[in-house]
Amino acid sequence: MIRRLLVALALLLLPTQAMAWWEFGHETVARIAYLNVSPATRAEIDRLLRQSRLLETPTCGANTIELASYWPDCIKNLGERFSYASPWHYQNVNICQAFDENAACPDGNCVSRQIERQLRLLADVRVPIRERLMALAFLVHLMGDLHQPMHAGDHNDLGGNRVPVDYGIISGRTNLHLVWDGYLAERGISQPEGDARGILAELSEADRAAMRQGDITAWLREGWAASREFAYGTIRADPCVASPDTRPVVTEEIVRRLIPVVRRQVARGGLRLARLLDEAFRPDSPWSRPPERRRS
Structure with missing residues (x-):
């Protein structure tokens, strides 16, 4: 109860647009990846992280993969220095239209394109250490963002930021994006068994x-499909019809149904990140080749 009250208090102090998965979600995705990369990849990750002072962000650490996973959100507080990266954290494709990756990615400033870009930077040993370290931090973070459904789908509402909902008895400034960013992540990841190893223990090798x-x-x-089915679909009978004037409530029953969804998304993010990191650090990395030209 005390933990929940502290989280509620923290929510009141947050800006309108929350940070995806908060720290807990990003750190868990990062930890799952770190536990699943090859020993050679882990050594390369550690080698880069030991150079975190080169980032010159003393208030935003990155000397562990968990800290690095949150670094791209932490630097939002540094003003104009990193403001160019703000659009990289999401790619909200309208859930009520045909899936169109390009429509939600102006000039390559979106989560999927930036994941590809960070992979190419990380794989290129000619790139200075500082830039490769930044690429590592952004890659780890953005893979977490990619697997937060409210960063992949929306209904012309800023990824659910304009959809007011209550989370149980917690109300006020809560909205659909905040619920998925924080409350569900905190609850889902910390369920017995919690954290990275607990989530991994639920999965078979085939999984x-x-x-x-x-x-x-x-x-x-x-x-994008998960945002329609599990985010909008749990508060509306029809995901494409606006909510009534009364605030929908994410009840305890709904939360219990969504916990497996959250844990699955975190597991997917971590395991896929591990695969990409192994690919990036291979001597013959496929990401060291020039990108294919995309059709507009």
Whole structure:
């Protein structure tokens, strides 16, 4: 109860647009990845993280993969220095239209394209250490964002930021985006058994192998579908019809149904990130090649 009250108090102090998955979600995705990369990849990750002072962000640490996973949100507080990266954290494709990855990605400033870009930077050993370290931090973070459904789908409402909902008895400034960013992540990841190892323990080797399949576009589509079915679909009979004047309530019954969804998304994010990191650090990395030209 005390923990929940503290979280509620913290919510009142947050800006309108929340940070995806808060710290807990990002750290757990990062930890799952770290536990599943090859020893050679883990050594390369550690080598880069030991150079975190090169980032010159003393208030935003990045000397562990957990800290690095949150670094791209932490630097939002540094004013104009990193403001260019703000659109990289999401790619909200309208849930009530046909899936169109390009429509939600002006000039490549979106989560899927930036994941690809950070992978190319990370794989290129000619890139200075500082830039490769930044690429590592952004990659780890953005893979967490990609698997937060409210960063993949919306209904012309800023990814649910304009959809007021109550989370049980917690009301006020709560909205659909905040619920998925924080409350569900906190609740879902901390369920017995909690944290990265607990989530991994629920998965068979076949489950893990299946989750690692696909590509970035397929993963974005998957999150987009999840936002329609599990986010909007749990508060509206028809996800494409606006909510009534009364605030929908995410009840305890709904939360219990959504916990497996949250845990699955976090597991997917971590295992897929592990695969991409292994690919990026391979001597023959596929990400070291120039990107294919996309059709507009």
